[in-house]
Amino acid sequence: MKVFHYQGALFQAENQPLNAVAARYGTPCYVYSRAALENHWRAYDDAFADRPHLICYAVKANSNLALLNLLARLGSGFDIVSVGELERVLAAGGDPGKVVFSGVGKREEELRRALEVGIRCFNVETPDELNRLDRIAGELGRKAPISLRVNPDVDAQTHPYISTGLRENKFGIAIDDALDFYQKAAALPNLAVTGIDCHIGSQITNTAPFQDALQRVLNLAQRLEQAGIAIKHLDLGGGLGIRYRDETPPTPAEYAAALREKLGDTPYEILLEPGRAIVGNAGLLLTRVEYIKDTPAKRFAIVDAAMNDLLRPALYNAWQDIVAVQQDDATPEAVYDVVGPVCETGDFLGKERKLRIKPGDLLAVCSAGAYGFSMSSNYNSRPRPAEVLVDGDKTHLIRERETLAQLWQGEHLVLG
Numbered sequence: 267m268k269v270f271h272y273q274g275a276l277f278q279a280e281n282q283p284l285n286a287v288a289a290r291y292g293t294p295c296y297v298y299s300r301a302a303l304e305n306h307w308r309a310y311d312d313a314f315a316d317r318p319h320l321i322c323y324a325v326k327a328n329s330n331l332a333l334l335n336l337l338a339r340l341g342s343g344f345d346i347v348s349v350g351e352l353e354r355v356l357a358a359g360g361d362p363g364k365v366v367f368s369g370v371g372k373r374e375e376e377l378r379r380a381l382e383v384g385i386r387c388f389n390v391e392t393p394d395e396l397n398r399l400d401r402i403a404g405e406l407g408r409k410a411p412i413s414l415r416v417n418p419d420v421d422a423q424t425h426p427y428i429s430t431g432l433r434e435n436k437f438g439i440a441i442d443d444a445l446d447f448y449q450k451a452a453a454l455p456n457l458a459v460t461g462i463d464c465h466i467g468s469q470i471t472n473t474a475p476f477q478d479a480l481q482r483v484l485n486l487a488q489r490l491e492q493a494g495i496a497i498k499h500l501d502l503g504g505g506l507g508i509r510y511r512d513e514t515p516p517t518p519a520e521y522a523a524a525l526r527e528k529l530g531d532t533p534y535e536i537l538l539e540p541g542r543a544i545v546g547n548a549g550l551l552l553t554r555v556e557y558i559k560d561t562p563a564k565r566f567a568i569v570d571a572a573m574n575d576l577l578r579p580a581l582y583n584a585w586q587d588i589v590a591v592q593q594d595d596a597t598p599e600a601v602y603d604v605v606g607p608v609c610e611t612g613d614f615l616g617k618e619r620k621l622r623i624k625p626g627d628l629l630a631v632c633s634a635g636a637y638g639f640s641m642s643s644n645y646n647s648r649p650r651p652a653e654v655l656v657d658g659d660k661t662h663l664i665r666e667r668e669t670l671a672q673l674w675q676g677e678h679l680v681l682g
């Protein structure tokens with residue numbers, strides 16, 4: 267049996283399970299490796315084993331309940347950005363006491379629910395949020411644990427849409443104003459200041475921006491101490507990149523070592539919010555070639571997955587490897603734009619890819635575990651794909667393909 271090696275994960279390609287998964291659950295279909303997911307989480311956790319820490323997996327990267335449950339069983343915490351993500355974590359058996367709540371626009375009812383279930387920390391991003399949270403906590407007779415998400419004005423050297431730590435970005439509170447707001451927070455009766463939070467962006471492939479941001483956070487921690495505000499933890503966010511093509515991002519151990527250089531023997535507990543680094547290379551998108559189309563300008567492989575299933579190529583011009591599941595040496599190699607059926611020229615999964623393929627062949631779009639299904643939509647009235655977990659020689663359907671009827675559930679015809 268041939269084996270299809272895939273960036274640390276291992277999917278058997280012949281007969282079991284990718285062909286079998288496609289035959290059984292149809293395509294397009296997301297496939298995740300339990301071993302890869304758990305290995306990535308453990309590598310992150312081990313990297314910080316020398317000091318008190320909590321890995322709070324960023325749910326937005328992939329919020330499938332089965333994956334959240336696997337992570338909860340490893341002892342993971344969770345970084346959420348909405349009450350929807352909170353309910354998913356709870357439904358998956360996650361511990362609310364290990365949940366941190368990020369996000370620039372938390373609504374009243376979201377704060378209320380998070381207070382009711384007793385989350386670990388609110389990462390407050392807007393000054394007015396302090397007052398809102400204080401009032402609701404007072405109404406509920408609770409004390410809300412908070413950190414301020416500070417914006418350190420550091421260039422994460424990543425795609426501009428996913429850089430979050432520059433002063434012109436909407437995120438966080440300018441680090442130079444933070445002391446002021448911490449003093450205001452400390453004076454509010456229903457808040458308990460516990461930490462500092464900082465997240466500078468995503469798909470960051472070198473350690474320097476993380477170190478720069480951490481240095482600024484440590485300087486702030488010192489100023490807070492001097493002002494009599496003791497903090498217990500530093501939440502350093504997520505953002506560690508993965509290899510999509512030829513990037514060489516630091517490993518979790520290298521990343522931790524770089525942070526350790528700055529942290530020295532400071533006493534803080536370290537919270538981290540990785541998403542992509544845990545789940546990105548634990549998943550792929552399976553898709554089948556419907557048509558090969560030769561035009562005077564290009565050769566297209568028209569496949570059954572589209573930008574509604576995997577938005578990253580269209581949105582960020584992101585590169586994700588595309589490989590034929592069964593290498594067929596008898597089929598001549600050609601250069602293809604791999605495109606979906608959606609009515610947009612931006613609907614592509616990859617451009618100028620050398621492949622040996624024919625209609626009916628299966629392709630794997632690699633590194634699709636993060637920001638794949640979680641950013642999918644029903645655009646063009648396309649049902650969202652199934653999700654499957656490969657666990658050794660077993661496969662589990664962990665989310666069914668949407669049915670056509672589900673596409674208009676809750677929608678009403680208004681007659682007359």
Ligand SMILES: Cc1ncc(COP(=O)(O)O)c(C=O)c1O
Nearest residue numbers: 324368468504505539540541542
């Ligand atoms: C506040 C926050 N934490 C964590 C993450 C996870 O980022 P990543 O998937 O790059 O690790 C994000 C997304 O960038 C975020 O906005």
Ligand SMILES: N[C@@H](CCCC[NH3+])C(=O)O
Nearest residue numbers: 326428468469578636637
């Ligand atoms: N959706 C982005 C990452 C966004 C990070 C969210 N804070 C991506 O696919 O690369």
